[in-house]
Amino acid sequence: MSQTIRSAGGPDASGAAALDGSPLRGLCAREQTLPALLERQAARYGDKPLLRIGDLERSYAGVRDAAVATAGRLQAAGLERGDRLALMCENRVELLDLILGATWIGAVAVPLNTALRGEQLAHQLRNSSARVLAMDSALVEVLAHAEGIDALEQVWALDGVPADVPTGRFTVTEAPSGDAPVPAAAVGPGETGAILYTSGTTGASKGVCCPHAQFFWWGVLVGEMLEIGEDDVLYTCLPLFHTNALNAFVQALVAGATYELGPRFSASRFWEQIAASGATVTYLLGAMINILMSRPPSEADRAHTVRTALAPATPVALFDAFRERFGVQLVEGYGSTETNCAIGESWRNQRPGWMGRVRNGFDARVVDADDAEVPPGEAGELVLRHGPPFAFATGYFAMDDKTVESWRNLWFHTGDRVVRDEDGWFRFMDRLKDAIRRRGENISSFEVEQALLDHPSVASVAVFPVASELAEDEVAAAIVLREGAGADPVALIRHCEPRLAYFAIPRYLSFVQALPLTENGKVRKAVLRDGGITADMWDREAEGVEVRRIGR
Known part of the structure; x- marks a missing residue:
């Protein structure tokens, strides 16, 4: 008998309700794009705050208008539908504007890790064939060590052109100005909105082609799991060039909530920044949990309004202790840059050490090296399949062989070793390879x-x-x-x-x-x-x- 785990609507085996409460879950496919979402939610929420970064606050209409103006500047600079725009900067409003502006005209945003150097940086620029790179001015000098990036035509220094820049290879200018609006391109849900690079394990980094609908479903699925509503404030200090923080923005956009993008994580200031934001939802990684728990107790531990945090890979020993100390319910789950939040539970139904069960509309198997399913209790590779169109990535950019390898037999092979129990709960074990x-x-x-x-x-x-x-x-x-x-x-x-x-x-x-x-x-x-x-x-x-x- 097949052991494939398929989700179903209605109450689950434990009596908990299925996670299918988002009002946008039934939105037609053509509306599951970033431009369509910006237009739809701007019309609905208007002057309500959507974005906060530092002292800047923008409404739903303001975020849409900034994307439109940025799109006009990109188009005037020669970027066309399908062109790749590389971005290398810390959390700042220009980064989000450029991502949304690129998707508005059907171009592809390529956010790069600001820590990339040398061949790692050169590979991602070469592989994406980015025509333009917008970056923090302080980072321009790292291009001196990146060889063979011949497709790059323009470099925009977002804080002004530094006095000393690499010469003879490309022109470094300030980012173009102007605010001439342009109409949104008629992009489809399956068109690539962004290329996000994930580390290679036995080879070079791969550029994950993330379609517009994948971002939409991230917003819907995580929003359901965290029960995000219109009154919530979502705070993240994770970098916007990673899928976590980028998807958190879409969660706010889908739910009608407010999104605050903070500076990089600081254990000494984290709870103070959280309290100042008025956040009700936040996002943590395993190491952040350890670091926060290792600090001396203080009055700031509970001087905030956060009720829940998405916190994959939380150490089992700290799961309940974190909630008892800080008053925050941690939520596990499974998703990757290539997939979506395909496995997970409501914050009300957590089981420390377990990722959860498969979500409504998705299928999951645990398989051996020959892709044959293994019985419950036996470790194997997690493979996933989506039901909603374009809810997963569509492949690796300019790496057809890696795409075929990972999506073989029409299942995405995660490379993660997991165990599934008799009740359909999944537990992460380790990576199969060497990441x-x-x-x-x-x-x-x-x-x-x-x-x-x-x-x-x-x-x-x-x-x-x-x-x-x-x-x-x-x-x-x-x-x-x-x-x-x-x-x-x-x-x-x-x-x-x-x-x-x-x-x-x-x-x-x-x-x-x-x-x-x-x-x-x-x-x-x-x-x-x-x-x-x-x-x-x-x-x-x-x-x-x-x-x-x-x-x-």
């Missing part, structure tokens, strides 16, 4: 290895995760040196700084005579992972060596 997760960021061991291999002293290297004090991963590297080369850990760290995001730079270095290999010459990373932190490892933090952030 490392540190401080909320996915790190490709392949890309870290490539950076280290670029050093003249390194003959071969294997990068792998070891346990972190924060219940996530730290990055470790086992290095075989070239004959006659000396081991200089600090020099290797400095070598990585312009080539890797700061969070991807290894903490631990181990110098070995040889790497453990399989019979066909592949590195046996399981041996390295299982060995954990050993006494002969050099520890960057113990040695007091700080990572210097280039361009910041």
Whole structure:
């Protein structure tokens, strides 16, 4: 008998109501686009606040108008339907304006992690074939280390052109001005609205093609799970270039709520900022939970109005303790850049350590290496399928082979190892491959290895995760040196700084005579992972060596 788990409407096996309460769930497909949502909600909510960033507040109509004006500037600058606009900046209103403005004219927004450096940055610019890159002025200098980005025609410095910029490769100018409105392009729900890069595990980063309807369904599905309504204020300090914060904006837009985008996470100021925002809903990552719980108790712990937080990958031991201390109900669930909130439960129906059950309109299986379903209680790969059209990503940009591999047999293969119980609840176990997760960021061991291999002293290297004090991963590297080369850990760290995001730079270095290999010459990373932190490892933090952030 097939073990495929399919959701159904009405009460579930535990008596809880199915999560299908969004008033927009039945919106026709043509209205499931970002321009259509902006128009629809601006007409309905008008002057009601939608967006807050710092001292700036914009209404629903104001956000729509800013998107229209930005779209006009993009079109005047030569961007056309289907063109890719790369964006590399911290949380700021211009970033959201450019994303929405691009989708208004049918162009594709490509938000990039501000920590990208060297080949990682060059790969994403090359792969997306972005014609224009808009970025924080302080980051322009990082382009000096990005080679082969021939498709790039223009670079816009959002805070003014720096005095010293790379020359001879492209022109750096201020972002274009003007406010001539343009009509919205007649984009369909399946057209790509954004390309979001997710770390590769055995290869280069892949650009996930996120259609307009995928954002719509993120807004509907998470909104239902968190029970977001018109009176809610959604606060996030996560970066807008990641799917989490971007989707939170759409959750507010769909529900008629207010969205506040804060500065980067600071444990000492988090509850103060939350209280000042009047937030009722927020978004946390596993490491943030650990950090907040490790701080001394204070009056600020409950001097806020937050009732619930979307908090995937919360350590089981902290789930109830967090609610008891801060008065905030944490909500688990499953979603990825490629999928949607396909698994999850209401905040009323949480089970610590479990992601939940499959959502209405989606299918889930746990399969073995041959895509055959495994019985409940046995670990396997989670594969997913969507019912609503274009609720998942449509593939990887300019990587047809990777698209076919991940969507084989018409199921999306998540690469995550899970267990399903007899009642249809899913529990995350680990990643099948070698991605490392540190401080909320996915790190490709392949890309870290490539950076280290670029050093003249390194003959071969294997990068792998070891346990972190924060219940996530730290990055470790086992290095075989070239004959006659000396081991200089600090020099290797400095070598990585312009080539890797700061969070991807290894903490631990181990110098070995040889790497453990399989019979066909592949590195046996399981041996390295299982060995954990050993006494002969050099520890960057113990040695007091700080990572210097280039361009910041």
